[in-house]
Each structure stands twice: as C-alpha cells, then as structure tokens.
Amino acid sequence: MTRSAPRSRARTGALxxxxxxxxxxxxxxxxxxxxxxxxxxxxxxxxxxxxxxxxAYLRSLQQVAFAVADAQSAAVSGxxxxxxxxxxxxxxxxxxxxxLGGILRxxxxxxxxxxxxxxxxxxxxxxxxxxxxxxxxxxxDLVLALYAKVxxxxxxxxxxDGDAFHLQNSAAGELPVAVISAGRLTDVAALAxxxxxxxxxxxxxxxxxxxxxxxxxxxxxxxxTLQQASTRLVNDLRSAVDxxxxxxxxxxxxSRLDRYQRSADTMAAILAAATTAASGTPxxxxxxxxxxxxxxxxxxxxxxxxxxxxxxVDRLLNARGDEIDQVRLRAVGAAGAAALIAxxxxxxxxxxxxxxxVRPTGPFPEGGPGALATDGATSWPTVAPITGAPYGGAPKExxxxxxxxxxxx
Numbered sequence: 001m002t003r004s005a006p007r008s009r010a011r012t013g014a015l016x017x018x019x020x021x022x023x024x025x026x027x028x029x030x031x032x033x034x035x036x037x038x039x040x041x042x043x044x045x046x047x048x049x050x051x052x053x054x055x056a057y058l059r060s061l062q063q064v065a066f067a068v069a070d071a072q073s074a075a076v077s078g079x080x081x082x083x084x085x086x087x088x089x090x091x092x093x094x095x096x097x098x099x100l101g102g103i104l105r106x107x108x109x110x111x112x113x114x115x116x117x118x119x120x121x122x123x124x125x126x127x128x129x130x131x132x133x134x135x136x137x138x139x140x141d142l143v144l145a146l147y148a149k150v151x152x153x154x155x156x157x158x159x160x161d162g163d164a165f166h167l168q169n170s171a172a173g174e175l176p177v178a179v180i181s182a183g184r185l186t187d188v189a190a191l192a193x194x195x196x197x198x199x200x201x202x203x204x205x206x207x208x209x210x211x212x213x214x215x216x217x218x219x220x221x222x223x224x225t226l227q228q229a230s231t232r233l234v235n236d237l238r239s240a241v242d243x244x245x246x247x248x249x250x251x252x253x254x255s256r257l258d259r260y261q262r263s264a265d266t267m268a269a270i271l272a273a274a275t276t277a278a279s280g281t282p283x284x285x286x287x288x289x290x291x292x293x294x295x296x297x298x299x300x301x302x303x304x305x306x307x308x309x310x311x312x313v314d315r316l317l318n319a320r321g322d323e324i325d326q327v328r329l330r331a332v333g334a335a336g337a338a339a340l341i342a343x344x345x346x347x348x349x350x351x352x353x354x355x356x357x358v359r360p361t362g363p364f365p366e367g368g369p370g371a372l373a374t375d376g377a378t379s380w381p382t383v384a385p386i387t388g389a390p391y392g393g394a395p396k397e398x399x400x401x402x403x404x405x406x407x408x409x
Contacts, residue, residue: 023342030338037331045324047155051164052317053100054154055310058172060096061150062306063089064113065143065176066299069183071120072136073292076129076187081121090114104153109146116142129194133187140180147172156313162243164316170236171309178229179302182267185222186295189271191215223271230264237309249312256305263298270294 067089071081093110101107116139123132151157151172159165192215195208237257241250270291 019345023345026338027342030335034331034335038328041324041328041331045321045328048317048321048324050103050154051156051159052314052321053103054150054156055168055314055317057096057100057104057106057150057154058147059307059310060093061143061147061176062303064093064117065140065179066303068117068136068139068143069179069299071117072133072140072183073187073295075120075123075132075136076190078129081123083121086117086121090117104150106146106149106153109142109149113139113142113146130191133184133191136187137184140184144176144180147176161316161320163240163246163249164313166236166240166243167309167313167316170233170240171306171313174229174233174236175302175306175309178226178233178264179299181222181226181229182295182298185219185226185267185271186291188215188219188222189291192219219271223268226264227268230261234261244316246312246316252308252312253305256301256308260298260301260305263294263301267291267294267298 063085067082067085070085074081094114097107097110101110116135120132120135120139123135151168156164156168156172159168192212195212195215234257237253241253
C-alpha cells in the first residue's frame, strides 16, 4: 500500500503551523519580559545615578555649613570672619553647582547663599552682635533648606532601601541641624553672658530683663534642637545597621558615632551648667570658653561622621548600580538565547526536515510501467530479456530453415 501525495503535504503543513506556533509562544513572552525588565532596570539605573549626584553635592555643602558656623561665632565674639575658610567653601560649592546645579535645580538657592555669605564676610567686626547673630541665623536656615532641596531633587529622601535611606537622613538631615544648632547655642550663650554682665546703655532694667529672657529662651530652644537632632541621628544609624546586608557598615560607623555622642553629651552637660534653674542666668565666665571648645569638638566629630556616612551611601549606591547592570545583562542573554532557539528550530525544519525523492530499484509498482511510486516519483520500467535465436535461447525442434534464420522475427 502507498500513501497519497496530498496526505503527505497536509502533514507537512500541519508540522509547519505547529512549529510557527511554538516559535511565537517562545518569542512573544520573552520579548515582553525583556522589554519590561529593561525599562524597569533602566529607571532604577537613572534614579541611582541621580542619587549619586546628590551625594556628590552634599559633600560640598559640608564645608559651607562649617564655614557659616565659624563665621557666626567670629561675628558674635567680635572677631573678623575666617575669610580663607569661606573662600574655600564657596569655591568648592561653586564648582559642584556648576556641574550638578542644573540637574538638581539648586543654582538659584546656592546663588542666594553665596551672596549672603560674601556680604556677611565683609561686615565689620564692630557691628551689632545681636544683629549679626540674627543675620547668620537666616543664612543657616538657607543652608539647611539647600540640604533639603538636594535630598528631594536627587531622590535620596525617597530611597527604597532602608539602610541607604536612614544613612542619608542622618547625614543630610540631622548632622547639619546639629552643627548649626551647636553654633547657635554657643553664640546665644555668649550674648546672654554679655547681656548679664554689661547692661546696654539707654535701656531700662525692665528692657534688659526682657532681652535676657529672650536670649535664655533661644538658648533653651537651640539646646533642645541639638538634643533632638542627636537623638534622631543615633536612631537613624541604628535603623540603618539593622536593615543593611553589609558586613562592614556597623564597624565603620561605631567609632565615629561614639565620638559624636560624647561631644553631644558634653555640650548638653555644659548647657545645663551654663544656666541655673532658679534665675536662668549664666554661670561664671569660664563656662563660656568651655562651651566653645565643646562646640569645636562636636563639629570635628560631626565632620568625621558625615564623611563616613556619605562614603557608605556612595558604596551602597554603586553596589546597586552594579546589580542593575548584571540584571540587564542577564535579560539580554535570555532574550538572545530565545532568539537562537527560534532560529535553530526554523533551520532544522527547512534544512533537515523535508522529505526526499527515492528512486525505486525493484519491479514495477501496481499499475504497470510509468505508474507513480509511493513517494510521488515515476518508476522506471524493467525491460525483459529477449529470448530465442538469434538473440538468445535455443532454437525450436523441427524448425524450418526460415525460422532458424530468424527472418520470421
């Protein structure tokens, strides 16, 4: 029995359709998953790069905050402003803002801060100290607002990882507040001491008492702000250590955090000794100098801790960027493997799966010479040998001469 050609062609068509369905079922989901993964990881990569820009900007703001605190203390104590420190801080921040200000949209805020810093730097040391403190208080608020602007525009304040979020919050949210509050605390204490020892000419005792009360209120408020910032700082760092997978985060922060805590506790103790609970008046003169030394120690400890925290944030963000690159590379590899498999199936079918024509070697198929073979090819007839004289075979007995000569054939 033989199979007809239409049936063979129908089976071949069915195999072709099935192969096409399998290839589509392989490629379409793979393409969708690849597109989704590429887009998602691309957004993560852009967000991580923007956060790294924010960390770079925050590094330059550290010197600005320290310069503002030092210039404020100099102005309140009647000394010239430290010009070199201000110039260096302004130059570093200018270079950073020129590079990243357009991305983070901070140029306008920084321009205002720089203008105020240069104006206050040129203010004579003999100016009104209370007014100088008020001017520097406004400048400090602008610096803190710039910190918040950088965190918001860079996305650091919305970081999805717990360790990076708490680290940036402690470095850019709490430490600058602590540094500026410590400076204000020291300077308000100096003004309060001067007001109690040297009455202002032309003021009544009642006015001097009101002024003294106002300074003491500011002193208490700045002290409370410093303590709250320090407490939140410690809580943020503990949360970062608890939520991180890094094995070195806790050890890197421990010694710097201990130094900062000791400095903050020292300032709190001196603040408690600087005022009496009954009268609210400052205690002897040497307490003021001790408070200034404690402020310098706290600022140095905060600087070390600030750099350590930003280094950890930078390391975590770079590790995240490397992870994103690996995920995108695996997505490209999976998509390429799926495409190669599809191409291989097509090549295997079209190059090795077609039926071949076979030339028969046996007798005629059913239907006689010229009939179609089982695979649709025409078989060749087999010629029977001719027998009989003179071509072959023995002559018949009693044959005539005519028959023996072969003429009859």
